[in-house]
Amino acid sequence: MRTVLSRGLGALALMSLVHAAPALASDGQGRLQVKALATAVLxxxxxxxxxxxxxGLPANxxxxxxxxxxxxxxxxxxFSPGLSVETICCMTQHDVxxxxxxxxxxxxSDAKLIPATVTxxxxxxxxxxxxxxxxxxxYFLFIGEDPGAATVALGVDKLTLSNELGVVLQAGVDVPLNGRxxxxxxxxxxxxxxxTARWYDGGVKVIETEHDLDPWVLSAGLGVRF
Structure with missing residues (x-):
């Protein structure tokens, strides 16, 4: 994945140089854009x-x-009309x-996730x-996760979800609504x-499973550039 990421970032930088555009000051656009979005996390x-x-979990x-x-x-x-860097701020909550x-x-139950992201x-x-x-x-940072009702019934009293580093790919479009x-x-x-999910009973790890999260994150909203 690190190889894919480095190639992707290199390609973006190369395209920016090949398709050089006028300076931002000359086209009247600001350097900063802030967006308020509604986001579906899937x-x-x-x-x-x-x-x-x-x-003794069932085999299937x-x-x-x-x-x-x-x-x-x-x-x-x-940085230029063709090249930018973006970060997002949100928290999402999920059951499994x-x-x-x-x-x-x-x-x-109620696993809260902060998906720290820079693209x-x-x-x-x-x-x-x-x-x-x-x-x-x-970087996926989990906070406040709890064992679900089904595992609590088995005597589980603690759950942890590991924080993990990965990569994200992105595509989208910005459509101007006015000249401001x-x-x-x-x-x-x-x-x-x-x-990696780990369930504990009295300090003893009784279940450990690795999970693919790999979410789609779909957003729509308004942005202001200044």
């Missing part, structure tokens, strides 16, 4: 590997994380339930409308990140 959550199982046990919609703030700085083996069983973006300015692509690193920097923004991100 994770996977399936089990990739079982490392420990002292409770599989899981799914629920979707969520949250407000998101994005801040973007333009069994789908097969333990259908409907709540295994993880380098290349913009293709076409008569005001600006499609873009991007890529960058992401207001724009409609549509954005799609695909993250490639997993996590």
């Amino acid at each position: 994770p996977d959550g399936k089990i990739d590997k079982v490392n420990a199982d002292l409770v 046990t599989q899981t799914q994380a629920n979707d969520n919609v949250v407000p998101t703030l994005a801040v973007e700085y333009f 339930d069994g789908t097969t083996g333990l259908p409907g069983a709540e295994l993880v 380098l973006k290349y913009h293709l300015n076409t008569g005001g409308i600006s499609p873009y692509i991007g890529a960058g690193p992401a 920097g207001l724009a409609l923004s549509l954005d799609a991100k695909r993250y490639f990140i997993g996590t």
